[in-house]
Amino acid sequence: MSAMQQLSVHPEVADALAAGRPVVALESTIISHGMPFPQNVEMATEVEGIVRANGAVPATIAVIDGVCLVGLSAEQLHHLATVGGVFKATTRDLPWLIAAGRTGATTVAATMRLAALAGIRVFATGGIGGVHRGAADSFDISADLTELGITPVAVVSAGVKSILDIGLTLERLETLGVPVVVNGSDEFPSFYSRTSGHPAPRRLDGPAELARHLHATWDQLGLTCGISIANPIPATDEIPADEISAHIEAALVDLTAQGIEGQDVTPFLLKTVVERTGGRSLVANLALVRNNAATAAQIAVEYARLRA
Ligand code: PSU
Ligand code: MN
Numbered sequence: 001m002s003a004m005q006q007l008s009v010h011p012e013v014a015d016a017l018a019a020g021r022p023v024v025a026l027e028s029t030i031i032s033h034g035m036p037f038p039q040n041v042e043m044a045t046e047v048e049g050i051v052r053a054n055g056a057v058p059a060t061i062a063v064i065d066g067v068c069l070v071g072l073s074a075e076q077l078h079h080l081a082t083v084g085g086v087f088k089a090t091t092r093d094l095p096w097l098i099a100a101g102r103t104g105a106t107t108v109a110a111t112m113r114l115a116a117l118a119g120i121r122v123f124a125t126g127g128i129g130g131v132h133r134g135a136a137d138s139f140d141i142s143a144d145l146t147e148l149g150i151t152p153v154a155v156v157s158a159g160v161k162s163i164l165d166i167g168l169t170l171e172r173l174e175t176l177g178v179p180v181v182v183n184g185s186d187e188f189p190s191f192y193s194r195t196s197g198h199p200a201p202r203r204l205d206g207p208a209e210l211a212r213h214l215h216a217t218w219d220q221l222g223l224t225c226g227i228s229i230a231n232p233i234p235a236t237d238e239i240p241a242d243e244i245s246a247h248i249e250a251a252l253v254d255l256t257a258q259g260i261e262g263q264d265v266t267p268f269l270l271k272t273v274v275e276r277t278g279g280r281s282l283v284a285n286l287a288l289v290r291n292n293a294a295t296a297a298q299i300a301v302e303y304a305r306l307r308a
Pocket of ligand 1: 027029030033034106107108109126127128129130141142143144161191262263264265266267270
């Protein structure tokens with residue numbers, strides 16, 4: 001059985017791909033483990049609309065009852081946002097979800113892999129995983145980075161949250177051969193803030209230039225890696241780095257105190273930061289996801305033009 005047979009591609013998405021029209025993949029861990037209900041389902045629905053308004057077809061990716069879905073119906077999206085016991089799934093979890101017939105929300109890594117299998121090249125999310133602080137002892141490095149090294153999908157994010165070690169994450173991406181390009185800024189952004197103290201590894205300005213990078217990477221050079229596109233949060237929505245850092249430090253203390261480990265680490269930190277900022281971080285999170293969805297759709301439109 002081929003990989004494609006375990007993949008259920010929504011007809012609208014399949015039609016767009018067959019015709020070479022732009023499609024943008026969206027992840028589902030942000031829905032089930034990244035934001036509380038009902039903001040999660042509102043965000044997911046709104047973001048699909050933003051992708052459409054910018055000329056591309058949205059394809060939210062998840063696994064329901066062992067079937068890998070590329071493009072969800074409104075009912076499936078609501079199911080995923082509300083039902084209990086949804087597994088957080090990275091790439092290595094996909095075979096288990098299929099074999100056991102279970103339901104899982106896909107991380108950046110698993111979403112990239114399923115998107116690539118379906119033929120989707122552009123993906124919008126909030127933030128990517130990376131090298132955790134203290135990774136020298138915990139070895140905790142997100143499989144998102146591994147996937148970026150081997151799977152040809154461009155991931156538009158707002159950079160890396162300082163719950164992670166941003167400098168080590170950038171080092172790891174360099175080692176893995178992943179291009180890291182910041183859209184319209186000379187500094188790598190840190191999710192809530194436009195700044196991080198780390199310079200942009202590379203900079204390009206706007207969707208047309210970014211689409212040329214996708215074209216050069218895959219079509220002209222034949223590289224097989226992913227691309228990390230960091231899209232800084234709009235200035236009007238940002239939370240200054242020094243304001244958010246106290247909350248992040250406190251969340252990290254909570255993490256250690258409660259002995260949270262493994263794949264629960266990132267969801268715990270995301271939830272704790274939301275609680276500690278009294279929801280302010282959620283407002284910024286929503287704003288940057290909207291911004292990334294628009295940018296990703298514009299890149300997908302320009303890239304489809306280059307390949308036509
Ligand atoms: N960072 C965020 N928001 C998120 C995530 C990370 O700011 O929702 C989610 C994404 O799905 C990402 C995953 O792929 O967490 C990474 O988890 P881990 O660190 O366990 O690899
Ligand atoms: Mn981890």
